[in-house]
Amino acid sequence: MSINKNVKKITVPEIVNMKKQGEKITALTAYDVLMAQILDDSGIDIILVGDSGGMVMAGYENTLAVTMEEMLFYCKSVRRGVKRALLIADMPFLSYQTSIEEAIKNAGRFLQEAGMEAVKIEGGKAVKDIVKKLVGFGVPVMGHIGLTPQSIHQFGGYGLRGKDDQIAKQLLEDAFILQEAGAFSIVLEKIPSALAKEITNNLDIPTIGIGAGKDCDGQILVSHDMLGLYEKFKPKFVRHYAELGKSMREAFNGYINDVKNTKFPSEDESY
C-alpha cells in the first residue's frame, strides 16, 4: 500500500470537526480503483465502499446477497486508488448481526486486510452494543438509519421512512443511541427533511444525508446513480451530474460502426 506523503489524509476527527466548523461534508461511493482515483483527485471528503456495489457492479436485485469476500475485493481495489479521502467500508448483511465476535472479526478484516479506516453498519438501538464494542477497540463506526436497504423485506420496499410520528420518534432516539455508543457520524437515508434537520441540529456528530434534504451536515450519493450509469431506477433524491450510460452507448455504437465499416483502425492507428 503506497500513500503519497505530500497529500494530507482526511481523518475521522477531521470529519467530526467539519460539523463544528459548519463545513459541508461530501461523500460518494466507489468500488474500483479508477473510480476511486478520479473521486479522490476531485477532492471528495469520504469514499464509501457501499454494499450498493452488489447492485451496481454485480447486478444483484438488492444488497442482501453481498458477501464479506466481495466487499473485501471492492475495498482493496478502492484503497489502491486513494491518497486523501477517508475510506469507509460498508459491512454487508450478516457480517455484524450474528454476534459481537463476528462483527469485531469482520470489521477488523476491513481495516487489517483492505486498509479501510472506518466501517458503516445499518440500524439503531439493535446495533448499539456492536457499535460500542467496535469503537472501544478503535474501529470508527458510521451509523445508518432511516431507509436501511438490508431491511427492505421488513419494510416491504424502498419507501420513505419516518413520515409517521412513531417511527420519526424512534429514528431520533436511534440517532442519540448511536451517538452515545460512539458512532462518529450517521447516514440518514430517505427520511423527511424536517426530521433530518431535527436529528442534525440535536446531534454533536455529523449526519450525512441521502434523500434527507439539505440540512444534513453532509451528502452522499451512489456514484453510479449521480453519473447516470445505473439506469434500472432513479429515485427522486438522485441528481444526474452526467449521463455516462448514454455517453457509453454512443461510444460503443461509434466503435461498432467504425469496425463494421473498416473505419477503425486508420493508417495512423496502425504500425
Ligand code: KIV
Ligand atoms: O451502500 C451504499 O452505497 C450506502 C449509501 C447509499 C449510503 O449505504
